[in-house]
Amino acid sequence: MQVFPTKNRQVLPGISLVEWIPWNDYEDILLDRCKEGIARITINRPTKRNAFRPQTVTELCDAFSFIRDTVDIGVVLLTGIGPAKDGRYAFCSGGDQSVRGDGGYIDEMGLARLNVLDLQRIIRSLPKVVIALVAGYAIGGGQVLHLLCDLSIAADNAIFGQTGPRVGSFDGGFGASFLARLVGQRKAREIWFLCRSYDATQALTMRLVNAVVPLDTLEQEGVIWAQEILQHSPTAIRCLKAAFNAETDGMSGIQELAGQATHLFYRTDEGKEGKKAFLEKRKPDFSSELWLP
Numbered sequence: 001m002q003v004f005p006t007k008n009r010q011v012l013p014g015i016s017l018v019e020w021i022p023w024n025d026y027e028d029i030l031l032d033r034c035k036e037g038i039a040r041i042t043i044n045r046p047t048k049r050n051a052f053r054p055q056t057v058t059e060l061c062d063a064f065s066f067i068r069d070t071v072d073i074g075v076v077l078l079t080g081i082g083p084a085k086d087g088r089y090a091f092c093s094g095g096d097q098s099v100r101g102d103g104g105y106i107d108e109m110g111l112a113r114l115n116v117l118d119l120q121r122i123i124r125s126l127p128k129v130v131i132a133l134v135a136g137y138a139i140g141g142g143q144v145l146h147l148l149c150d151l152s153i154a155a156d157n158a159i160f161g162q163t164g165p166r167v168g169s170f171d172g173g174f175g176a177s178f179l180a181r182l183v184g185q186r187k188a189r190e191i192w193f194l195c196r197s198y199d200a201t202q203a204l205t206m207r208l209v210n211a212v213v214p215l216d217t218l219e220q221e222g223v224i225w226a227q228e229i230l231q232h233s234p235t236a237i238r239c240l241k242a243a244f245n246a247e248t249d250g251m252s253g254i255q256e257l258a259g260q261a262t263h264l265f266y267r268t269d270e271g272k273e274g275k276k277a278f279l280e281k282r283k284p285d286f287s288s289e290l291w292l293p
């Protein structure tokens with residue numbers, strides 16, 4: 001992947017606390033990183049209120065995979081570019097209805113896709129912290145994306161809502177069940193059944209977001225939160241994320257948490273002895289290991 005020359009590109013209003021370095025060339029998104037260990041992904045379709053088409057989602061999946069493999073990045077800020085030419089902001093307005101066909105959203109090959117579901121799982125299982133920075137609309141599948149981020153900071157102009165039952169769609173996965181975990185069954189049913197909009201203060205009250213800040217300080221706040229997280233133990237954070245997921249994500253959540261345990265075990269002398277003995281064609285010697293309480 002190409003690293004471009006330094007150029008601090010602005011995607012939200014306000015002063016940047018870090019220097020963003022463009023990181024890869026995409027059509028629908030912008031991927032930047034800074035030397036402090038933060039990546040920033042920006043949905044860049046302002047004329048559509050940052051709605052996603054299959055290509056947008058493919059690019060987002062690619063960016064998250066790249067971030068996963070970059071060991072000096074610990075936190076990702078996910079946002080939508082703004083303002084649009086009409087002065088309005090959007091985090092993301094969900095699936096691009098203009099390319100919706102029978103069975104999904106039509107990609108360049110003419111295939112109907114719901115590939116945002118893949119993206120949801122990628123964000124969920126990324127062993128790093130993802131923070132949504134929501135300016136303006138987080139609607140439909142865009143509201144679900146913000147929901148799937150570990151933390152969410154809203155600008156004071158943020159508007160959240162579901163439109164599925166109005167536009168003939170629904171997300172019965174994380175979009176319904178994880179929402180209910182966050183805001184409670186009654187509120188989640190209200191959000192989906194009535195398709196109303198909720199402002200940033202209402203979102204904070206129902207615990208849909210962690211904080212509300214002035215629009216001009218949204219990115220700064222995200223960077224400050226990221227910098228605080230980055231001072232802490234990467235292993236503790238990744239195990240905690242897996243532990244939170246295990247509580248809600250069934251067998252795949254347990255798999256993630258167990259994977260972290262295996263990852264740690266492989267780094268111990270005890271774990272290494274098993275492999276070493278196999279390769280040396282001898283019985284493993286675990287006699288120096290203690291059966292700890």
Ligand SMILES: CC(C)(COP(=O)(O)OP(=O)(O)OC[C@H]1O[C@@H](n2cnc3c(N)ncnc32)[C@H](O)[C@@H]1OP(=O)(O)O)[C@@H](O)C(=O)NCCC(=O)NCCSC(=O)c1cc(O)c2ccccc2c1O
Binds near residue numbers: 088116139142
């Ligand atoms: C987001 C809005 C409330 C903003 O309203 P506003 O009045 O500010 O702006 P406009 O409506 O005039 O929009 C400006 C401009 O953007 C276009 N646009 C906005 N949103 C979309 C969109 N989602 N798709 C395509 N285009 C969009 C709009 O047409 C205007 O274009 P012009 O050319 O006319 O200037 C409001 O725009 C709004 O309500 N948008 C639609 C929100 C919506 O219904 N989203 C889809 C929900 S369904 C979904 O997201 C979804 C996706 C999935 O992939 C799933 C997968 C699996 C399960 C479920 C899924 C799912 O539910």
